[in-house]
Amino acid sequence: MDPDGPARQVPAPIGGAQRGGSGIPGGRRKQRVSMADVARLAGVSSQTVSRVANGHPGVVGATREQVLAAMRELGYRPNSAARALRYGQFNTIGVILFGLASTGNSRTVEAIATHAAAEGYAITLIPIGIPTQDNVLGAFTRMGELAVDAVIVIIEIHLLDAGTVTLPPGVHVVVVDSDAGDRYSVVDTDQAEGARLAVRHLLDLGHETVWHVTGPETSFASQRRAQAWRLALEEAGRPVPPPLHGDWSAESGYAAGLALAGEPGCTAVFASNDQMALGLLRAFHERGRAVPDGISVVGFDDIPDASCFVPPLTTVHQDFAEVGRRCVQGVLRQIREGGASRPGTELVPTRLVVRASTAPPPTRP
Amino acid sequence: MDPDGPARQVPAPIGGAQRGGSGIPGGRRKQRVSMADVARLAGVSSQTVSRVANGHPGVVGATREQVLAAMRELGYRPNSAARALRYGQFNTIGVILFGLASTGNSRTVEAIATHAAAEGYAITLIPIGIPTQDNVLGAFTRMGELAVDAVIVIIEIHLLDAGTVTLPPGVHVVVVDSDAGDRYSVVDTDQAEGARLAVRHLLDLGHETVWHVTGPETSFASQRRAQAWRLALEEAGRPVPPPLHGDWSAESGYAAGLALAGEPGCTAVFASNDQMALGLLRAFHERGRAVPDGISVVGFDDIPDASCFVPPLTTVHQDFAEVGRRCVQGVLRQIREGGASRPGTELVPTRLVVRASTAPPPTRP
DNA sequence: TGACAGCATGTTTACGTGAACATCACGGGC
């Protein structure tokens, strides 16, 4: 940028004409209406304008009206930069994330934004295009200069495990979906419980074992679901089939489904999210394996569409709204108490929503 | 506008009168490290620190190193409030929207965030919980005090048609998905073309006419799709069946599907989005109406999951990323040229993606 | 009636940054 305004000496371009009046081509870089401008028009001091703007007492009715009229006439809007400078805070929370496209993220962000708004905070999004170390590092660095009072991180924090990267000191931070509970304040869905619920449900229906389609290896949520799946099987003394690897997309679930359809012993599958479960349903349908009579499917997330899959999907419900709420709660606590990030993990419970994609296994011939 | 809000919450700057180390343990009060602090440690003036921080020339190597070392030692981070105050801009774009949950919105926002980031801008989200006049008005008002240089509006702007509401003057603004092209700069998907493509596709396959499931009445996108659907049928001289009304959700599509399954003359349906199309597929499946052999279904959006519906869905592809890109382009142009919002509508083209949910109508007995 | 309480309003100042201007040291040309 090149803000070389030679004529920026002028302290107040007013003089009667306000915006378009003067013959000056292009309003240059003059700030818009300030308190001083309003004060001049209203014939009071700028401090009185400030008092009126902030609803402070001690301004008599007539004066107040005069000031308000001047504000309206000039279209005064408070300058939040100056205000932030004065107060030392922005009333803004930064959210670092990798992609809004994933269902969970957008719902979590929405909840964060909503709850933050209720507390008078706005949300600033810092998206990471590709989650490489460099990009993440860059985002954290930029973070430092960003106009935010606190940060919520919704990326796989273990990308930062190299240890060379640390959040700028003094930044309040809450992390979602991570194993960094020993270093940061973490809010997370109880992935393990959810996966266990899914597996137990299928075993209780009488299935010998449960196959699993994972999410991407880089996802901590996926890792934990897979781990809990394995554990639940082992605890029940069941064989643990080799997991299939997906990438969250329905297409990858479809590919896994085509493979699983060829496994005669496979009667139950737990997919690490609903999209992949959708892919499974399609594959099984195309291969003539009836769901749920021939094979059962359980997903994870409980996206709104899941109730209209064919058949409606049994899945683990995640409370994204609650995750968002607790994130906001967490950072606000830090901001207000002034403390640094307090390590620890908060788990948001899950619940199983049983629909029509699960049933007892077919009776063996 | 009414800048006279309720008393603003002011975090009392604790401590005595001076910045000196008031022995208060709950060290909330003072700003963090400033240039002056760095300057003191490095034994230079704060202006020199500023030069180093901004990479300006004219600082000799040794001095620069000294300053950098001091910065590292103190953990200096520039104060963006002061910077914004100085420069008169925030490098931030505000996005007003109603819910990220809708597929389109989150993808558009993601694209906006990505492109904005590439230009050095961050995104501030202002969510509107329930799109009542009051809430929208409130958001626009808050907008005025927000730390943003421009605004992108992704709500049904006709909510504001009362005319009592206007954007704060001087705010750069781009609107998505709206009929306000005469007042604002608008970027929109070519809804009409998309709907026409869908209808033409079905008619070309030999269907006598096409039924339609709309989105909510408050949605301008839905209105335009419905209008284009009607027009395409009329142009072809076909009967126009009564439209069924949904609310974007799969469940509402399911309800519509149950109704349509009872219409023997219905052989083709155009749903206003993919979620509702999913609901249709479920309903038709449950009612034994085979898709596409008994009845054809076309959606709108081309969500990633659509390729794994049963059967894979023929749908109209929306280029959300392009919409986001143009929004950013639009506001940046306004910011740089300094002009106000220039009325006009930019249309982003759509294309039909043919999959397996459409086929010629069954031959009449 | 005078001193003072109480309240409306004005004045000063600091917040952190960076442009514009000031200063200072050094070296080369005359």
Place this chain on the structure above:
DNA sequence: GCCCGTGATGTTCACGTAAACATGCTGTCA
């Protein structure tokens, strides 16, 4: 040897706001 140009660095100031402090006026009570 002196002057001046050049380049490094310091000083001043304004950006818009609001707390702290100062002023000035009104009315009241001893």
